[in-house]
Amino acid sequence: MEKLLNNFDSLCLDQNLMSIKEKILTNQRLDLDDAEVIMTSNDINSVGMLAQYKKFSKDGAKIYFVVNRHINPSNVCAISCKFCAFGKKKGSSDSYEMTIDEILSLLNDDLKEVHIVGGLHPDWKFEKYLEIVKEVKNAVPEAHIKAFTAVEIDWFSQISGFSFEKVISKLMKAGVDALPGGGAEIFAPETRKKICSPKTTGESWLKIHEVAHKLGLPSNATILYGHLESIYDVIDHLSQLRNLQDKTSGFLAFIPVLFQPYNTRLKDTKPFPFSYDLKVHALARLFLDNFPHIKAYWITLGEKAAQITFHYGVSDADGTIISEKIIHDAGAKSEVGHTRDFFVKMIKDAGYIPVERDALYNELKIYA
Numbered sequence: 001m002e003k004l005l006n007n008f009d010s011l012c013l014d015q016n017l018m019s020i021k022e023k024i025l026t027n028q029r030l031d032l033d034d035a036e037v038i039m040t041s042n043d044i045n046s047v048g049m050l051a052q053y054k055k056f057s058k059d060g061a062k063i064y065f066v067v068n069r070h071i072n073p074s075n076v077c078a079i080s081c082k083f084c085a086f087g088k089k090k091g092s093s094d095s096y097e098m099t100i101d102e103i104l105s106l107l108n109d110d111l112k113e114v115h116i117v118g119g120l121h122p123d124w125k126f127e128k129y130l131e132i133v134k135e136v137k138n139a140v141p142e143a144h145i146k147a148f149t150a151v152e153i154d155w156f157s158q159i160s161g162f163s164f165e166k167v168i169s170k171l172m173k174a175g176v177d178a179l180p181g182g183g184a185e186i187f188a189p190e191t192r193k194k195i196c197s198p199k200t201t202g203e204s205w206l207k208i209h210e211v212a213h214k215l216g217l218p219s220n221a222t223i224l225y226g227h228l229e230s231i232y233d234v235i236d237h238l239s240q241l242r243n244l245q246d247k248t249s250g251f252l253a254f255i256p257v258l259f260q261p262y263n264t265r266l267k268d269t270k271p272f273p274f275s276y277d278l279k280v281h282a283l284a285r286l287f288l289d290n291f292p293h294i295k296a297y298w299i300t301l302g303e304k305a306a307q308i309t310f311h312y313g314v315s316d317a318d319g320t321i322i323s324e325k326i327i328h329d330a331g332a333k334s335e336v337g338h339t340r341d342f343f344v345k346m347i348k349d350a351g352y353i354p355v356e357r358d359a360l361y362n363e364l365k366i367y368a
């Protein structure tokens with residue numbers, strides 16, 4: 001593995017990265033200034049070499065994926081965020097609500113993870129969400145259920161009058177095995193206000209994940225990037241997540257989610273160069289030293305770009321998803337889903353070892 005950095009000194013174009021290399025080699029934690037050096041560096045190859053070294057020191061050449069399915073029971077949403085093209089007003093012609101039977105018809109015994117998230121429905125009671133979880137668990141008991149973002153947990157708390165603890169405990173009892181990482185968007189209050197002012201604050205998002213971890217429920221964390229944020233917002237976001245993970249160790253994976261502007265009220269944001277995506281993924285791997293995995297969300301990146309991030313510290317390719325809607329409503333150009341065979345080939349083609357996993361990263365099959 002040391003070989004990965006053999007040529008580093010002779011190939012490094014940015015001398016500011018040399019002290020970061022020393023820290024990575026000696027397992028020292030990066031600070032906020034190091035993160036700034038990475039995000040402002042033009043030496044994307046050297047940044048990638050460092051992130052790759054860190055990834056290999058954790059997982060070797062393995063890249064994980066899961067046979068999963070996304071289910072969005074309704075797109076009716078009581079709030080409207082500028083970056084979102086999915087949420088619809090109740091009664092609008094493009095709103096929908098799925099019945100339990102419609103939800104169950106999407107399941108099959110091959111699934112290892114069912115990912116359930118949706119809008120904040122103004123009329124549905126908390127019991128309805130518990131029923132969805134119970135019915136899904138009953139139909140596919142072998143699959144993990146990763147359900148409801150912290151924004152939904154906050155909403156359930158408001159509509160039920162229950163504390164976060166009670167809402168999460170009831171969801172766990174119904175069958176939820178993990179929380180997805182959505183809703184984190186960007187914690188920095190000024191930027192958060194510009195893209196999703198009505199949404200749960202960053203502080204509450206972090207509090208809900210802390211409560212979940214304390215109750216023994218693991219979770220993921222996301223960042224929505226590529227809109228109005230500065231690199232300091234990105235660094236602040238990672239720093240707050242790293243601090244919480246130091247306290248709880250409950251996060252499984254960090255997922256950079258690239259903003260898609262189509263059909264949103266942030267249509268006019270200027271596109272970022274691909275080197276920015278690579279730096280966000282690499283920085284995540286280097287800075288979040290206490291996160292087990294960095295995930296490439298191929299839905300937003302596109303399949304080929306996701307493959308390229310495998311060389312920038314990523315250790316997880318998410319999964320089959322089967323039918324993604326939230327990001328495709330905002331113009332994502334990737335397919336809406338893929339097969340298990342697609343992931344095995346995609347990971348092998350990039351030079352890595354595909355490992356099929358469940359939602360909790362238990363290894364189910366290594367495709368050597």
Ligand code: V47
Pocket residue numbers: 083084085086179180181182183184185220221222223224255257258259260261264297300318326327330
């Ligand atoms: O939080 C909504 C994002 C997220 C847009 O935990 C958009 O394993 C881009 O959280 N452009 C939900 N993104 C997705 C999510 C997720 C995905 C995959 C895996 C996991 C996991 C979690 O969707 C929201 C928001 O950031 N989103 N609109 C948009 N226009």
